[in-house]
Amino acid sequence: MKMAKPPERKQWEGNYSEWFHRVLQEVPVYDVRYPVKGTGIWMPFGFKIRKGVTQIIRDELEKTGHEEVLFPLLIPDYMLGKEGEHIKNFEDEVYWVTHGGKTPLDVKLALRPTSETAIYPMFQLWINAYSDLPMKIFQIANVFRYETKATRPMIRVREVSTFKEAHTAHATREEAEAQVNQGIEVYSAVFNQLKLPYVKSRRPEWDKFPGAEYTIAFDTVLPDGKVLQIGTVHELGQGFAKAFDIKYMKADGNYEHVWQTCYGISERAIAALISIHGDDNGLVLPSVVAPIQAAVVPIVFKGKEEEVTKKCHELRDMLTTAGMRAVVDDRKEVTPGSKYFTWEMRGAPVRIDLGPRDLEEGTAVIVRRDNLEKTTVRIESVVGEVKRIMAELDRNLKKRSSDWMSARINGATSIDEVKSILNKQGGIVEATWCGDRGCGEDLEAKVDARILGTPYGDDEGFSSGSGCINCGVAAESTIRIARSY
Numbered sequence: 001m002k003m004a005k006p007p008e009r010k011q012w013e014g015n016y017s018e019w020f021h022r023v024l025q026e027v028p029v030y031d032v033r034y035p036v037k038g039t040g041i042w043m044p045f046g047f048k049i050r051k052g053v054t055q056i057i058r059d060e061l062e063k064t065g066h067e068e069v070l071f072p073l074l075i076p077d078y079m080l081g082k083e084g085e086h087i088k089n090f091e092d093e094v095y096w097v098t099h100g101g102k103t104p105l106d107v108k109l110a111l112r113p114t115s116e117t118a119i120y121p122m123f124q125l126w127i128n129a130y131s132d133l134p135m136k137i138f139q140i141a142n143v144f145r146y147e148t149k150a151t152r153p154m155i156r157v158r159e160v161s162t163f164k165e166a167h168t169a170h171a172t173r174e175e176a177e178a179q180v181n182q183g184i185e186v187y188s189a190v191f192n193q194l195k196l197p198y199v200k201s202r203r204p205e206w207d208k209f210p211g212a213e214y215t216i217a218f219d220t221v222l223p224d225g226k227v228l229q230i231g232t233v234h235e236l237g238q239g240f241a242k243a244f245d246i247k248y249m250k251a252d253g254n255y256e257h258v259w260q261t262c263y264g265i266s267e268r269a270i271a272a273l274i275s276i277h278g279d280d281n282g283l284v285l286p287s288v289v290a291p292i293q294a295a296v297v298p299i300v301f302k303g304k305e306e307e308v309t310k311k312c313h314e315l316r317d318m319l320t321t322a323g324m325r326a327v328v329d330d331r332k333e334v335t336p337g338s339k340y341f342t343w344e345m346r347g348a349p350v351r352i353d354l355g356p357r358d359l360e361e362g363t364a365v366i367v368r369r370d371n372l373e374k375t376t377v378r379i380e381s382v383v384g385e386v387k388r389i390m391a392e393l394d395r396n397l398k399k400r401s402s403d404w405m406s407a408r409i410n411g412a413t414s415i416d417e418v419k420s421i422l423n424k425q426g427g428i429v430e431a432t433w434c435g436d437r438g439c440g441e442d443l444e445a446k447v448d449a450r451i452l453g454t455p456y457g458d459d460e461g462f463s464s465g466s467g468c469i470n471c472g473v474a475a476e477s478t479i480r481i482a483r484s485y
């Protein structure tokens with residue numbers, strides 16, 4: 001027996017920001033009431049989601065030969081300032097430690113805004129010979145940025161508490177380029193597991209990471225139509241290697257500076273996970289990161305409580321034995337209705353209801369979170385059915401989110417068309433552009449949006465075949481334009 005009752009998804013149509021705050025608070029995932037702007041607290045359930053996501057990131061990085069390390073939080077000012085472009089861009093965002101107690105420090109210490117300038121002086125000590133290369137490390141740590149744009153929980157914070165940064169060094173430019181592609185593959189694999197849709201763009205020259213040769217960014221579209229950058233991969237060339245004198249001896253006895261890459265991802269990816277899959281009943285989580293995959297709810301009436309509850313515990317044990325994360329919600333004095341509310345809010349992929357009638361008939365009811373479809377199954381087949389239904393939910397999250405985003409990537413052939421699409425539904429607009437910075441900045445001002453860059457890799461881009469959308473000169477390259485966070 002199946003009954004469909006799709007949940008409403010009002011959050012997709014204008015109330016998103018409020019919805020996001022409410023879900024973070026009600027689950028709870030993340031408490032924003034800490035009295036330092038741009039910080040927040042990972043609450044127990046949110047922490048479990050975070051742990052699931054960081055585990056996926058760790059696994060993908062370790063599978064591809066990256067090793068985890070942990071560097072100090074403090075960076076001496078003379079180290080932070082070594083690479084010119086880098087410091088120029090970060091100096092307005094750095095928090096400084098200037099005193100130990102009442103004593104002024106001889107050397108000011110920065111709270112890392114990212115860790116190139118902490119890690120590369122150590123690369124200089126560790127890398128001497130060709131055999132020391134490639135070096136591929138990562139850390140998951142907090143970084144601090146005094147963001148001046150409006151802060152938003154998890155999306156733009158001043159203490160980025162879940163900053164995964166990978167740093168690599170290579171013997172040649174070709175190897176560094178290949179590493180950029182591996183970084184992109186790692187992130188693609190992470191986002192695919194989270195069922196998150198994305199596009200990859202090569203950022204324009206003026207928007208690349210400070211100190212990098214070029215930047216490839218992953219962007220997604222949030223329910224309000226605004227674009228969110230959820231990860232970046234940077235080709236650093238030899239700029240940092242020269243600033244920090246990181247060299248290795250080649251076969252001929254000469255020294256060469258290494259070629260470097262770095263790539264980062266943060267709790268923004270978790271904000272995207274929550275925002276893109278969720279609905280008006282709360283979180284909807286892919287099974288891989290759902291802290292509880294199956295919640296068993298006893299429907300008890302006076303008289304049968306004990307038998308029903310016992311069967312529910314048996315069900316839970318069947319599921320956990322099969323490797324699933326399952327619980328029985330046997331809270332007393334709480335109605336089944338509020339238990340449904342709890343597990344929908346927490347995004348458990350399935351709920352299993354069992355009452356006295358089911359007990360007599362040897363059945364249970366499985367309720368699937370994404371569409372609230374109910375399926376009555378024999379108790380002995382619950383494990384297999386839960387697995388099957390979770391796999392269907394995962395497939396649907398992938399499809400529904402990528403269909404939704406695809407509908408928000410559109411081509412345009414005039415400035416007016418760009419504006420009208422962005423005003424109507426946001427998302428990403430693709431157009432043909434000449435590549436000139438002045439023209440690009442003029443275009444950005446006219447449409448009140450940002451140029452995300454050109455499609456990267458196997459991403460296909462729209463082409464009008466008729467000159468730059470802004471200045472009209474003959475042009476080949478496709479750009480993406482969006483209003484973004």
Ligand code: 5CA
Pocket residue numbers: 113114115116145147154155156157158160164165166209229230231232234262263264265266267268
């Ligand atoms: N060192 C490089 C690579 S590790 C770096 O710092 N790159 S970054 O500045 O682009 O940051 C990496 C990712 O962190 C960004 O793509 C973005 O998704 C996320 N991020 C950056 N700033 C913040 C912030 N203030 N709050 C939340 N996430 C952020």
Ligand code: ZN
Pocket residue numbers: 433434435436439440468469470471472473
């Ligand atoms: Zn132009």
